Amino acid sequence: MGRNPRYDVLFEPVRIGPVTARNRFYAVPHASGMTNAMPRMRAAFRETKAEGGWGVVCTGYVSIDPGSDDTPLPYATLWDEDDIRSHALMTEAVHRHGALAGIELWHGGGAVTNRLNRTPSMSPSGTAWMPTHVSYMGNQRPRVMDEQDIRELLEMQRRAAARARSAGFDIVYVYAGMGYLPHEFLLSEWNHRTDAYGGCIGNRVRIVRELLEVTREAVAGRCAVALRISLEELRARPSDNAASEAHEVVQLLADLPDLWDVKMDSETTDCAPSRFTPEGSHEPVIAFVKSITGKPVVGVGRFTSPDAMVGQVRRGVLDLIGGARPSIADPFLPRKIDDGREDEIRECIGCNICISSWHECVPVRCTQNPTIGEEWRRQWHPERVPPAQSASAVLVVGGGPAGLECALTLGRRGYEVMLAEAEEELGGRLRFETRLPGLATWSRVLDWRRSQLQRLNNVTVYRGNRLEAGQILELQPAHVVLATGARWVPLLYTPLEVPAGTLDTPGVYTPDDVAAGVPMEDPVVVFDFDNYYMGSALAEHLARGGHNVSYVTPSGLASAWGVMTNEQPQVYRALAAAGVRLHTLARVESFTAGKLTLTHVFTAARAQLPCRALVIVGARLPNDALYQALMARREELPAAGIAAVTRIGDALAPGAIAHAVHSGHRYAREMDAGDGGRILRRDAPLRTVER
Ligand code: ADP
Numbered sequence: 001m002g003r004n005p006r007y008d009v010l011f012e013p014v015r016i017g018p019v020t021a022r023n024r025f026y027a028v029p030h031a032s033g034m035t036n037a038m039p040r041m042r043a044a045f046r047e048t049k050a051e052g053g054w055g056v057v058c059t060g061y062v063s064i065d066p067g068s069d070d071t072p073l074p075y076a077t078l079w080d081e082d083d084i085r086s087h088a089l090m091t092e093a094v095h096r097h098g099a100l101a102g103i104e105l106w107h108g109g110g111a112v113t114n115r116l117n118r119t120p121s122m123s124p125s126g127t128a129w130m131p132t133h134v135s136y137m138g139n140q141r142p143r144v145m146d147e148q149d150i151r152e153l154l155e156m157q158r159r160a161a162a163r164a165r166s167a168g169f170d171i172v173y174v175y176a177g178m179g180y181l182p183h184e185f186l187l188s189e190w191n192h193r194t195d196a197y198g199g200c201i202g203n204r205v206r207i208v209r210e211l212l213e214v215t216r217e218a219v220a221g222r223c224a225v226a227l228r229i230s231l232e233e234l235r236a237r238p239s240d241n242a243a244s245e246a247h248e249v250v251q252l253l254a255d256l257p258d259l260w261d262v263k264m265d266s267e268t269t270d271c272a273p274s275r276f277t278p279e280g281s282h283e284p285v286i287a288f289v290k291s292i293t294g295k296p297v298v299g300v301g302r303f304t305s306p307d308a309m310v311g312q313v314r315r316g317v318l319d320l321i322g323g324a325r326p327s328i329a330d331p332f333l334p335r336k337i338d339d340g341r342e343d344e345i346r347e348c349i350g351c352n353i354c355i356s357s358w359h360e361c362v363p364v365r366c367t368q369n370p371t372i373g374e375e376w377r378r379q380w381h382p383e384r385v386p387p388a389q390s391a392s393a394v395l396v397v398g399g400g401p402a403g404l405e406c407a408l409t410l411g412r413r414g415y416e417v418m419l420a421e422a423e424e425e426l427g428g429r430l431r432f433e434t435r436l437p438g439l440a441t442w443s444r445v446l447d448w449r450r451s452q453l454q455r456l457n458n459v460t461v462y463r464g465n466r467l468e469a470g471q472i473l474e475l476q477p478a479h480v481v482l483a484t485g486a487r488w489v490p491l492l493y494t495p496l497e498v499p500a501g502t503l504d505t506p507g508v509y510t511p512d513d514v515a516a517g518v519p520m521e522d523p524v525v526v527f528d529f530d531n532y533y534m535g536s537a538l539a540e541h542l543a544r545g546g547h548n549v550s551y552v553t554p555s556g557l558a559s560a561w562g563v564m565t566n567e568q569p570q571v572y573r574a575l576a577a578a579g580v581r582l583h584t585l586a587r588v589e590s591f592t593a594g595k596l597t598l599t600h601v602f603t604a605a606r607a608q609l610p611c612r613a614l615v616i617v618g619a620r621l622p623n624d625a626l627y628q629a630l631m632a633r634r635e636e637l638p639a640a641g642i643a644a645v646t647r648i649g650d651a652l653a654p655g656a657i658a659h660a661v662h663s664g665h666r667y668a669r670e671m672d673a674g675d676g677g678r679i680l681r682r683d684a685p686l687r688t689v690e691r
């Protein structure tokens, strides 16, 4: 099967200064959670994207100096010669597949707190970036940069750019975005300077110009010089000389960089969740750039559809299709389009579990792609699986994310698989969750697996089959995998976080009851200490369905964990729009006769809310009845030829969909592998100079 000529334009080479990208697929810099302490993992993770056809593959943010220290968040370093080898591992890996390697050199300025380094950070006028935001809070404010600091910053960039060249990079960045140091110079609220670097926009842009110039000198014609810039605020500001300050900045720098990489200002708008923001959301902010510069422009928009990509090029919005999340969910996206297999693309669902990994300071995880970050340490390739090692038949019980991923991967390996699902429809928890406000895109988890399964004639799917222990013994599979999911329970906790037992009074419900369409009387209270999406999504769903809804949480914020996935700001807007009343730092004490008694988490002050239906969104327990029934007949298993019964996904440990997919994939990969096949290699830093 060949490429559809409609997509030919995506495979045209693009000249970027002295180098040429083989096509328009550009894996932009993004947080990977992999520091210099994980050089092999990092190289393999990026090599996979190059192998998958991306024309350019970039690093995440790479600090140019110990004074730009984002600890505990996982950032890379290029501080001295010692750091070069670790990056060279990546450039060599990316070059093996004909892709270019880009490096995002970074100074955090007033957005970092130098916790590790213990020296004050610096910013143009001493103001911190986002000091009211909990994850950026530090007790020390940045110092004001003097002229010497500016000279040193330019030297830091120059030296780092020269090291980047030695490490083999083809594209070297100046990063003036996301509140980091050069971006702070661009915005007048952060920059109150009265010298040549402050005041009019021509002065505020000076530092960016000089950073570009020193970078160009350092790479000495061998590498392209890219500018990554956030345009959201600047675009909203009027200018005397242009349509906006953003227009003026682009006019002033125009053809100075070899490439413009344009983005939004904050994580929540730059990497917005699909729950609230559609594909291509950056376009209104960034579309003007190409009309001013003659240099190529790259931008992102969670693009997964090749038609949308072609549209961006044809309409003159972008020259290069930037991918961060789409390149995580499917590192082989370009290759699949090239082969005419675009229906095989594992499309990003926009859940932002990937970005949550960075916030949690661990290597990137993905709901759709369980192999991401596992390329080196578990030797998992996204497209290749080891062949089956036996003729064993496997029965997978449960067609949710875990069971589907497990059956698919076992099937790809060549095993005979039976997948039994109790309901007529596959999908498990997705059957209901994708009907919640904003979560329809998540059905891609099911759609992709279902369509891939249809291609395998060694996997038989039985729907409407609720299996019991006796039937499984009769079926006599060699292996039984239980992916029977989990259920919500109306469990409460004491103020000391000790489980206080379940609340089994009439009028108490769980999300499973809402999923089953159980009727509820108003007023409804959703009590959420799960803290992820379910509580707020249910509150919005019930309110939109006409209910009078309040949302209560013991946390300080609604959907507290949603800060990890960039959902939280929009959760607030969605709940406000749906008319849901919020009560934070409150715990359910009792519920009787239409009245809910709450206690304040810190003061123990009591409050009462009218309530006829209390939906508790807190604990989940595995559906392990089938497992217990099989274990009760353990001695009959050998005679039935059953070698093992294994639980995966929520049936083992309730978690997010990403956990279930990873669990199902892992079982399938490790089947028949023996201990030697259960790889978890430990990475370690590389040093150029041993001391
Ligand atoms: P996970 O996230 O771990 O995949 P889900 O809750 O999404 O878990 O999916 C579990 C699936 O297992 C549900 O679709 C449910 O209908 C199915 N299931 C549970 N018990 C049985 C059973 N005894 N036989 C067949 N299917 C079952």
Ligand code: SF4
Pocket (backbone or CB within 6 Å): 324, 325, 326, 328, 329, 347, 348, 349, 350, 351, 352, 353, 354, 355, 365, 366, 367, 368, 369
């Ligand atoms: Fe997309 Fe979610 Fe994977 Fe991130 S974790 S790449 S948002 S599917």
